[in-house]
Amino acid sequence: MPLDEPTAPDAARPSQSSDPPAPAEEAEQAEPGGAASHAEPFDRRRGFVPVAGVLALLMPGLGHLYLGLRPRGARIAGGVLGLFALGLVVGGLDVVDADQDPWWYAGQAAVGPPAWAANYAHQTWYKYPARDMPNGRRKPEPGEVVTSTGQIEFGGDTAEPPAMTKSVGRVNEIGSLACALAGMMNLIAIIDAAFPPLRRRREGARL
Amino acid sequence: MIALAYRPVLDPLPLHGWEWAVLPVIAFLMAMAYKAVRTERLARYWRDTLIMAAIMTAAMAILSAASWVVIEVMYALRP
Numbered sequence: 001m002p003l004d005e006p007t008a009p010d011a012a013r014p015s016q017s018s019d020p021p022a023p024a025e026e027a028e029q030a031e032p033g034g035a036a037s038h039a040e041p042f043d044r045r046r047g048f049v050p051v052a053g054v055l056a057l058l059m060p061g062l063g064h065l066y067l068g069l070r071p072r073g074a075r076i077a078g079g080v081l082g083l084f085a086l087g088l089v090v091g092g093l094d095v096v097d098a099d100q101d102p103w104w105y106a107g108q109a110a111v112g113p114p115a116w117a118a119n120y121a122h123q124t125w126y127k128y129p130a131r132d133m134p135n136g137r138r139k140p141e142p143g144e145v146v147t148s149t150g151q152i153e154f155g156g157d158t159a160e161p162p163a164m165t166k167s168v169g170r171v172n173e174i175g176s177l178a179c180a181l182a183g184m185m186n187l188i189a190i191i192d193a194a195f196p197p198l199r200r201r202r203e204g205a206r207l
Numbered sequence: 208m209i210a211l212a213y214r215p216v217l218d219p220l221p222l223h224g225w226e227w228a229v230l231p232v233i234a235f236l237m238a239m240a241y242k243a244v245r246t247e248r249l250a251r252y253w254r255d256t257l258i259m260a261a262i263m264t265a266a267m268a269i270l271s272a273a274s275w276v277v278i279e280v281m282y283a284l285r286p
Contacts, residue, residue, distance in 0.1 A: 060240075064243075071243075071249055071252075072243045072244070072249070073243075075239055075240070075242075075243035075252070076240050076243045076244065078236075078239060078240075079236050079237065079238075079239035079240025079241070079243060080240050082236045082239070083233065083236040083237065083240070086229070086232060086233065086236065088216050089215060089216060089220055090219065090220045090222065090226075090229055091219050091220075092216060092217060092218055092219040092220075093216050093217060094219070163217065164217045164218075165214075165217065165218040165219060167219035168219075169223065170223070170226040171219045171220065171222055171223060171226060172219065173226075174222075174226050174229050174230075174233075175219065177233070178229070178233050178236075181233065181237055182236075182240075185237060185240035185241060186240070188240075188241065188244050189240065189243075189244055192244045199247075203249070
């Protein structure tokens with residue numbers, strides 16, 4: 001539904017050949033920023049499709065797929081999920097940590113279920129109670145072991161390495177950055193899916 | 208301590224000293240997602256994506272060089 005058009009039902013259905021061409025369609029006959037766009041103002045009207053916004057949050061690119069913009073949706077999914085996967089590979093699962101890095105996670109959470117699942121796995125499967133954290137959980141450091149009672153204890157130099165290695169330094173920074181950028185990019189995609197430009201009808205968008 | 212082989216995702220990538228090599232990849236993936244939203248003509252999508260990634264990478268390199276000059280050269284030349 002267009003935000004700034006009083007004739008909402010007309011904009012909600014797909015444009016038909018009998019309809020007079022919208023100003024956006026005429027303007028886009030020429031390249032934006034080109035000579036013809038100086039004669040015709042660039043159409044900035046946007047619709048409102050909340051379902052597409054929710055779908056975009058549930059899986060990167062799904063909102064644009066729902067709108068009928070398959071190439072855009074596939075490229076958004078590739079970029080966002082690629083960034084998130086790259087961050088996890090570079091920094092390890094340690095870079096998604098809502099408990100110890102809440103500000104990083106605030107950005108990463110916009111990726112949707114992949115980030116939520118990574119954080120859940122991190123908090124649930126790889127953190128344990130420790131003596132130095134009476135009210136919290138943490139990962140075992142090198143040289144520490146998890147006892148049969150689920151408590152972190154010092155195990156000496158011969159202890160098995162922890163199930164997950166804590167990343168430090170620039171590797172951790174780069175990994176956190178890539179995952180947070182994935183969330184920020186998906187936030188842009190979520191907003192674009194929820195408020196799609198009406199000029200995308202030319203690409204076959206169901207608006 | 209017993210050393211294990213690299214376990215993807217569970218262990219950080221052993222990139223110490225080479226972290227900067229990941230930045231162009233990050234720039235490309237960022238541009239890929241951003242241009243999928245912002246570009247008007249999909250026919251020019253990959254060209255726009257490569258240009259944006261190149262600009263971001265070049266800007267990071269220039270800023271790094273400028274920071275190096277400030278820290279290593281100008282600081283050394285201080286009165």
